[in-house]
Each structure stands twice: as structure tokens, then as C-alpha cells.
Amino acid sequence: MNTDQYIEVFLDESREHLQAINDNLLKLEKQPTEIEIVQEIFRSAHTLKGMSATMGFEDIASLTHQMENVLDKIRHYELTVTTEVIDLTFAAVEALEVMVQSISEGNNGKKDVTKLVSQLKQVETGKPSEEEASVGQPPATELLEIDEYQATIISQAVNNGYQAFQITVKLTEDCMLKGPRAYMVFSNLEPLGEAIKTVPDVDEIEEGNFDQSFSFLFISTESSKLIQETIEKVSEIEKVEIAGFSMKEQSVEIPKETVQSTEDKKQTTKEKPKQSKTIRVNIERIDHLMNLFEEVIIDRSRLEDLSKKYIDQELNETVENMTRVTEDMQGLLLAMRMVPIDQVFNRFPRMVRDLSKDLHKKISLEIIGSDTELDRTVIDEIGDPLVHLIRNSLDHGIETPEKRLQAGKAEEGKITLKAYHSGNHVFIDIVDDGAGINREKVEEKAIENGLISVEHSKQLSDEEVYHLIFASGFSTADQISDISGRGVGLDVVKNKIESLGGSIVVSSEPGKGSMFSIQLPLTLSILSTLLVKVQQETFAIPLSSIIETVALSPQDIKYVHGQKVMDFRGHIVPLVSLNKVYGVSDQDDSSHSVVIIQKGDKRSGLLVDSFIGQREVVLKSLGNYLKNIFAISGATILGNGEVCLIIDPNALVK
Known part of the structure; x- marks a missing residue:
């Protein structure tokens, strides 16, 4: 099956499901006993697993399958939500994001997820996984584990008259070219059937990254004797073990969500899913449509000039009607290009959580107005500046819990990210309740850097002094860290925002906090x-x-x-x-x-x-x-x- 035509849909839906998992994990961390949140995460992971398996992305399918196992135990009250579980699931999501990004860049999406799968399995079982407990490949007498997708393939194959075999091939100790030998084994077997699963992965086997033996599941209509003879035609093979593979001995379980309870069926009857009235359109097509419409706007202006030059009632009426229609078209086209700023905001809760841990601070993030819409062009560009500003508030703005308690504040700091429309502009405010900007420290650093003189500094308002932090290379950090302190970031923020036709204003109150307010145009075209x-x-x-x-x-x-x-x-x-x-x-x-x-x-x-x-x-x-x-x-x-x-x-x- 050629899946190339579905790759864009796969990428879009994968990102949506990964974002949903991210959002729900953050909720679950705050409400660890809320099983409905676990159900939502499970559904997203299950859908992602099915899609990736269908598309042939085995590493994604394998990792999401093991995530499913852990989530399934949680939702059936066999496992409790702990910090370890949350952190490990976040790590798995991060690996999945890397693989999806790799696929979007034209790669195969491969990644070594063995360690993560092993850690998740250990959480699921409460004991070291088989991969950790053993060295080398499993013997032929021990059945390879398969997931639901692989089980479905084998079941369908058996129903169509095929047999399933587990085969282990051991190469001689003096075999120097293990990868080519393994490749020849699979090449010889290709006319006889199909390999369903290999241990280790096919790429690892072909590169020779295994001990002297490798195992695989093989479905075929031929006899085990013919299969063995075919394999033994390859030189430097010491031993071939073939055993029948029985589905009855497997513990693959169809997800419980596919079996509806009576109550679920009643609920489904009451709430029929609404038909989707949206379609996915490649953004390049919308851009092309916008370019064509821009030509129409130019010609409309020409017609308006001509109608004034040649006094003709019919021409005037036609031009007036064309003006009305194109104005409506313009509104619709601009609306098509508008996307919720939530696409940018949704990355920040996870970022704030991770950086708070790194900085040993307690910080909450409140998002207001995430449904505010902006032109896609602006959305694509505004993400990085917001990342810099929020990291700046986390590192420089919010104090440590000890300092906050000494200042009579709540132990947990708060950052508010707010978006709203005003006229033909969108405003984005980043507000923190931290220590505020120290005017004296900024002045001192600005004078040291030669940005202002001592005399000039006395004439500047607070806002003008605060704006100096956007100068290139400016930093008030005492120490350079992974998060800030190199004097890189805020000057990039200012330049990027101004290149979008926007502006940024800083206000601050010592001891109370700071606000960075960004003003952006609704559209640029x-x-x-x-x-x-x-x-x-x-x-x-x-x-x-x-x-x-x-x-x-x-x-x-x-x-x-x-x-x-x-x-x-x-x-x-x-x-x-x-x-x-x-x-x-x-x-x-x-x-x-x-x-x-x-x-x-x-x-x-x-x-x-x-x-x-x-x-x-x-x-x-x-x-x-x-x-x-x-x-x-x-x-x-x-x-x-x-x-x-x-x-x-x-x-x-x-």
C-alpha cells in the first residue's frame, strides 16, 4: 500500500494528538485521580498508534503501544499516577514529537526507543523488563512479543491459509559481515512469505548491530522444511531454529474501549457525533489564492480610476458592484488565513513546567484569550519572541520560593499570557508577579555598555530605562545559565516584532512584577x-x-x-x-x-x-x-x- 498520499494528513493529525496528550498530561499532574483525563490521553495514544502502524512507522507504534499499556493500568485502577509516570510519559511524548518532526522533514522517523519502551514496561509490570533482564536475543523457545496491529496481521494471514513461524538464525562466531549475511537471509525468503517483526529492528540487523543471532516472525504458505533449507543456502550460518507461532499463547488484548458498555451505547444514542464540516487545505493553496486576489484588488483600483475618467452609468454600477463583492471576498480570504493564537500558546504550559523544575521554582501559567485569531504569517513568526519573553520572566522575573516568602508573597509565582483584539491590532501581554525590573541595575549596566551617559540616565523615564533591556548584548544576569544571561534574546524579540509591523512596551513595578505588551497587526498582506x-x-x-x-x-x-x-x-x-x-x-x-x-x-x-x-x-x-x-x-x-x-x-x- 502506497501511503505517500496520506503523509500530510498523518502529520497534521499526529501533531494534534501529541498536543492533546501534552495538554492532558499537564492536567493529570494537577488532578492525578481524574480518570477521565487518563481516558483522553489513552484515546489519543491509541489513535496515534493505529495511524503510525498503518503508515509503517514501527518505532512510533511500538512506543505508543507501551504508553497505552501503562495508561490502561491507570484507568483500571491497577496503577497510580506518580511524578515518575508523568515524567516518563512526557519523555515518551518528546521522543514521539522528534520522530514526527523527522518524518515531516522527509526522513523515515526512526529512533532508538528501546530504553523508553523498557522503562515504561518496568512501570507497567513493577519489575525490570525482559530487555533489561536479559542480554542478547531471546531463544526460539520463548515467543516474541507482538502488539495488537501485528496480531491482527497474523490472524488475518492464518485465516487465509498462511502459517506463522518464529525463526532464530545464529551466525558462526567467525562471521565478519553479519549485516550482509542477514540481508541475504531475508532476500532469499522474500519469495516464500513476509517477515512481520524482527528482533532487533531490520535497520539494526542489516547494519550488523546484533550479537551472533537474530529472530523474526515469518508468515508463509510453505513448509518449515523448505524455509529452513532456503535459509541454510546462505554461508556462515551455524544454526536455524524454526517453531510454530501460536496466537493462543499471546497475551495481546483488544483495547477495552472497543467494547461498549450498555451505558456507553445509551450515551452514543443520545449524543450522535456531529458531521465534520471542515476540510484540510494546504496553506500553499491559500497563499496562491491570496496572490491571485491581490491582483484582482490592483485591477479593481484601475477600474475605479477608469470609471471616474469615463462617465458611464453602467460602468459605474458594475465597478461599484465589483467593489462590494471583492470586499466580501477579501473578508472571507483574510478569515481563512486567520488561525487561533492557541497554536502558539499551547507549547508554553509544558515549557513553563520543565523550566520551573530546572530553576527550582514554583510557577503557574495562566492563558487568557487563546482563541484570539491572527494572520498565519504572523503566527508563524511570533512563537520564538514569546519563548524568549516567557523564559526571561521565568529566570529574571519570578523569585525563588524562599525569596517570595520573605517578601510576603505566595510561594508559587504566576505568569499570565493574555491575547486580545483592539481595533486593527492584536495585543499579547506577558505579565508576571515577580520582583519587577531594577531600574538602578539596568541604568548601571547601560552606562557600563556605553548605551547612555550618567547625565542622560537622569533624564529618562522608567519606561525609557526599561526599554534599554532590548539593546543588543544587554543582560543584567549575574551568572550565565542554560536559560539566559548571554545578552541574546530580547534584542531579537524587538527586531522580530518590529519586522512584523508591531511594537513592544515594557512596564514594571519593583516588588510587584512586570508586563511586556506586544502590539501586532491583524494581517500583513x-x-x-x-x-x-x-x-x-x-x-x-x-x-x-x-x-x-x-x-x-x-x-x-x-x-x-x-x-x-x-x-x-x-x-x-x-x-x-x-x-x-x-x-x-x-x-x-x-x-x-x-x-x-x-x-x-x-x-x-x-x-x-x-x-x-x-x-x-x-x-x-x-x-x-x-x-x-x-x-x-x-x-x-x-x-x-x-x-x-x-x-x-x-x-x-x-
């Missing part, structure tokens, strides 16, 4: 902008950054230290001439039309010649040859075919 004219050039300013447009008279423009400013509702706002910033012309700047923009709590006024109007534009990258152009985030094509630069307002706020 289609923007609502204000088109403005500067001499003969047209620029687009994102509406999300605009507070207001103002027409000034010459006397309204003031000067402070040689800088043009204006009075805007009682606040002094610096004025920035786009003509001078972009070097549009050498003419004297006599512009009095102003666009007030805002970044955080800071504002600036952009001097332009005139306002053209609001326009939906498609953001296009300037390419690799025009990277890092000051205050330009991209370009778009207008309806008249003119290329229009899109301004990055964050870079112009002074």
Missing part, C-alpha cells in the same frame, strides 16, 4: 491606507497608525531647538517632512497638510503636500536587493499602474 502626495510622488500610510489628519496654517508651526513642532490638543508633537526624509526634491518645504501618527504613547506629525484618499492596497516586498530601507515597509501598485511606496510609521515617530 492587504492594508487599509491613506494615500498622500509629496511633490510628484505618492505614498501610502497605514490607517492603523493614523490618529487624525490636520490642515495647518503657517503660524501654527512652531520651532523648539530648531525642530518644527505643532500643538495638537495640548500636546507638543514634532513634525517630520516626508519630502526631506525621502529626498523627493530640493524645493523648499512649504507643506501644511499633516498626518498625525502614533506608536505606543508617542506621536509625530508627517508633513505632506495633499491627501488623495483612503485606499485598500496590496503590500509587496521590495525584494532582497532593497532590504532595510529606512521607514519603508514595502510597495504597492495603484490602479493607474504607478508604484507607490508604503511608509513604516513606527520608524518616523520621534
